Amino acid sequence: MQDTQVITLSNSDTYDYEIYNSIDQCASAWDALCDADVYFRSEYLQLLESQGPINYGYYYVVVSQNSKPIGVLYCQRKTIKLAEDFRLHTHSTSLWEKTKVAWTKWLFTFVKHEMLICGNVLLTGEYGFQLPSVTESNELVSQILEGVRDHILLAEKVKVKSTLVKDFHSEGAAIKKRDFTSKEYYAFKVQPDMIVPLREEWTSYDDYLSAVKSKYRVKFKKIKKKGSSLSFRVLSAEEAEAYNEEMYTMYRDTADRATFNLFTLDTYYFSRLKKLYGDELTLTGVFLEDKLVAFFTLIRNGEMADAHFLGYNVQLNSKYQIYFNILLVLVEQAILSKARYLNLSRTALEIKSSVGAEPHDLYVHLKYHNKTINQWVPSILKKFVPEEDWLPRSPFK
Numbered sequence: 029m030q031d032t033q034v035i036t037l038s039n040s041d042t043y044d045y046e047i048y049n050s051i052d053q054c055a056s057a058w059d060a061l062c063d064a065d066v067y068f069r070s071e072y073l074q075l076l077e078s079q080g081p082i083n084y085g086y087y088y089v090v091v092s093q094n095s096k097p098i099g100v101l102y103c104q105r106k107t108i109k110l111a112e113d114f115r116l117h118t119h120s121t122s123l124w125e126k127t128k129v130a131w132t133k134w135l136f137t138f139v140k141h142e143m144l145i146c147g148n149v150l151l152t153g154e155y156g157f158q159l160p161s162v163t164e165s166n167e168l169v170s171q172i173l174e175g176v177r178d179h180i181l182l183a184e185k186v187k188v189k190s191t192l193v194k195d196f197h198s199e200g201a202a203i204k205k206r207d208f209t210s211k212e213y214y215a216f217k218v219q220p221d222m223i224v225p226l227r228e229e230w231t232s233y234d235d236y237l238s239a240v241k242s243k244y245r246v247k248f249k250k251i252k253k254k255g256s257s258l259s260f261r262v263l264s265a266e267e268a269e270a271y272n273e274e275m276y277t278m279y280r281d282t283a284d285r286a287t288f289n290l291f292t293l294d295t296y297y298f299s300r301l302k303k304l305y306g307d308e309l310t311l312t313g314v315f316l317e318d319k320l321v322a323f324f325t326l327i328r329n330g331e332m333a334d335a336h337f338l339g340y341n342v343q344l345n346s347k348y349q350i351y352f353n354i355l356l357v358l359v360e361q362a363i364l365s366k367a368r369y370l371n372l373s374r375t376a377l378e379i380k381s382s383v384g385a386e387p388h389d390l391y392v393h394l395k396y397h398n399k400t401i402n403q404w405v406p407s408i409l410k411k412f413v414p415e416e417d418w419l420p421r422s423p424f425k
Contacts, residue, residue, distance in 0.1 A: 048088045066329045081291035099159035104145045147194040152373045190396045198389040213393035214405045220387035222380040224370040233360040244423040255353035263311045268302040275323045278339030333367035382421040
């Protein structure tokens with residue numbers, strides 16, 4: 029379905045935009061407008077429609093001025109069910125702590141509503157829009173999102189109650205591409221992007237090792253020794269298909285340990301992703317006596333090497349230090365790919381910093397469409413967005 033609407037901004041500039049429910053309906057125009065970023069390609073967005081997050085809706089906006097297409101905006105819709113999306117638990121024996129968690133879980137059962145997300149829930153970074161020719165893009169994006177919300181109500185009879193615009197790096201970040209601000213949206217900081225800057229003189233893992241402090245070299249060698257029984261093998265598209273079920277099981281085991289998760293991937297996401305990206309995606313299998321015990325992915329995106337999804341045998345992780353060994357191999361692969369940065373994304377902040385990842389602040393913007401409730405958003409966010417509690421490491425000399 030295609031829906032065309034017109035917007036006039038406060039500076040009297042007029043734009044029209046078309047809303048599509050499938051990337052196939054606007055693929056040609058979309059690809060012509062987007063930059064070289066691999067995650068904006070129509071073929072990747074088509075994969076997300078078929079093998080991406082389960083139970084999501086997708087909306088694609090092509091923006092024009094004077095009948096000339098100038099930019100795009102990408103949205104996903106998710107039914108938020110806090111009782112399912114938050115996995116609250118406590119290891120405390122305190123009756124008060126147990127009661128507090130049980131009470132919160134009960135309250136969460138009442139929170140169920142539709143959220144519109146401008147951006148890509150699978151990625152960390154600014155993947156919501158590309159509007160290079162628009163000076164007042166914040167106002168334009170805000171109005172387009174209202175139009176998408178109206179479109180969903182009219183076409184699908186679904187009322188979107190909140191809108192999230194994600195993820196934006198703070199001022200001064202080396203990787204900052206675009207920004208978003210609006211007085212109707214509340215900005216709040218989430219876990220930082222963990223990025224390893226790769227020095228130009230590094231051409232091998234040994235060069236990287238030479239740059240770290242002696243105590244970290246000793247630590248990394250111990251980690252490698254613990255994982256000496258592991259073998260790492262880059263998988264072909266055919267092998268990805270053969271191991272897909274095992275990879276998916278390990279991905280679920282790893283992802284289900286997170287406190288909050290906005291999505292669950294489709295079963296065939298990994299094998300189809302490898303088929304789509306070919307040599308741009310390095311899919312590595314980790315084997316123990318010929319049995320797959322972990323996998324991880326690295327996607328080359330411009331000067332960035334992105335660690336995408338991974339999974340590992342949780343029971344074997346401690347004995348063989350599987351996760352830590354994966355991080356070290358990712359560093360090596362990123363160096364060999366001649367990338368300038370390795371993006372390890374969010375979570376596990378301290379262990380990522382121990383291999384050289386630096387935190388880059390990330391902000392998301394939230395608006396609740398009930399004005400009364402929207403006033404309480406800052407207070408609600410303070411209560412439920414956890415504070416960062418980790419010790420940054422600095423391995424380099």
